[in-house]
Amino acid sequence: MSTSDTSSTSPRPSRKPRVAVVFGGRSSEHGISVLTAGAVLRAIDREKYDVLPIGITPDGGWALTSDAPERMAITDRRLPSVPELAESRTGSVVMPVDPASREVVYSEPGRVPEALGDVDVVFPVLHGPYGEDGTLQGLLELSGVPYVGSGVLASAVGMDKEYMKRVFLSYGLPVGPFTVIRPREWEQDQAAARKKIVDFAAEHGWPVFVKPARAGSSMGITKVDDLTGIDEAIEEARAHDPKILVESLLRGREIECGVLEFGDGPQASVPAEIPPVTSHDFYDFEAKYIDSATGIVPAPLTDEQTAEVRALAVRAFDAVSCEGLVRADFFLLEDGRFVINEINTMPGFTPISMYPRMWQESGVGYAELVDRLIQAALHRSTGLR
Template structure:
């Protein structure tokens, strides 16, 4: 984005956006994080789901180097196909976002420098995953611009993006968190041996994760203490802050959460489980999630006892409220053979791809994908601006 240009601008809207009576929705996707491609795939699914008779859609892609560009209302280039990961390319059609005050207009700067109006936007659906989007940055920008948006606010987005801060909040709320050690940048550079000594208290295998990433980017399973240092160094290529988590023997059971309508009390979906069945995947890694569809099975409802189902759903509700979430989130738990429920993490902008648990969980709970997207937009439109 750039500051507002001084050139003379045209008031003409593109034909597909000029029709009156529809809610104007800006989908924002792509972005500067390593989850750029997954954000594009999420946008493709949402584009297919939106009812064009109710919504005028403005697809805004953010390139890997941070340029905001207007794209065609076409999901196909944004889909994962035959192992090809999609990418937002710079079209030269730069979108200028309003920065609050009386001016709420989106503007478009063409490659020749001419400026036109895209009109005001009613609500933004920020389909960004990872840093520079899901972490409170775009949420803060939209708050400054007095523009409504789907999903969690600044604080919950930022806090839940950092797995260390997330665990501290969950523990304070009385939820059971698995053992872990933090390898932040300063500690690792100043006294690497002390971090490794602390991690020696964990039971192997452990999982090494970038603290502020998702989609299993940069996650490594480590079976032996002598391999831990190298795994942390590799994870630091993605984020200078790294978590070393003790592996939990058990099943991963997930719930989707939606903000309530009248009471704001969270609504929790049926429990779901993703089972890795393909060879070559020790855990639910990036390739299993997005590139090898045959390697996973999504089961909703998960085949768990009623007592476990009730506890996982309770944990999801407590986590949603403890984090101060709004709109939506997905909560992931481990369930041990003894039936103990241990919270793993919460995702404030879960994936909406055809392989994603969040829409599957709601579909299995009686809320189909198009209705889910509509529900999220209506929740955002009903939410007040400013402090709340």
């Protein structure tokens, strides 16, 4: 056998798995994603993994960024952004598009493209459209690169609040009243769209909440007390998504529960409660991220209520065919019933976010949580599942 034949059959030298942390993105939740990435980068065990931070700019460019978690923080009430972290304003990162190769390439005008090495798993800490909605997951499926979190279908359903609720209803999960204003309805007949909301409020009562159907972090949501606020609320929501969801006010307590996939299936964390926010009309973006309103972990519930909401969270996880992780949000109504509001397939993931706090209280610390998700993704094959 020739020397070259011998070398080709020799085992490749072992190396640490390489994790690409992909963050930022084109959605209005860009800054929240950067916050999450900073926390994840800080928590990843560098003795166990190599890390490649990749930021997606607000206009969709893929940038090689500095590995500087300390810069991914709120400063003077301002969220961080990928362009502030990019190592070059003109260079771009190209992910593999051939399942036979997992090599990431960096290119810059006037320079020979630089191979950055193989990526073994992607941790996509993107929130909102163009990242959390199945689009990035589809790219990674085509590339054959494993990734953290739910697949294409579950990510898409989890992003679209209308179809999420319809899936919940088909599985017998309790959902509050809602209606939808589709883009064509508003564009072709605004009077009919307003009447649809007024008729909904006449049946279920004012106020109503008008929100983008496919957005998160409480962005674009308006509490509407009467007919005079409808147009402004719709335009605010449409700034984030042309499809609008209208929900009735549910009077009760806000309860959240984390779900994490273990080897023997999904398990639920202890639940948390979001207490009423006195400085805001409701638990909106400013309350969550700028003023750092915090929840109560664990939620002050009876043993029976805790068991019920944990079971409902796992049922919601299974109903949407989720993988990896989910945060399920509920209302505990005044009559004692739980109603599911929504799930998040990539919830806020900073150490002070509710999802890691609930798991911390359940015995899984932040660094261990990150490691579990990476390990699960490494052992999960891509493709239809």
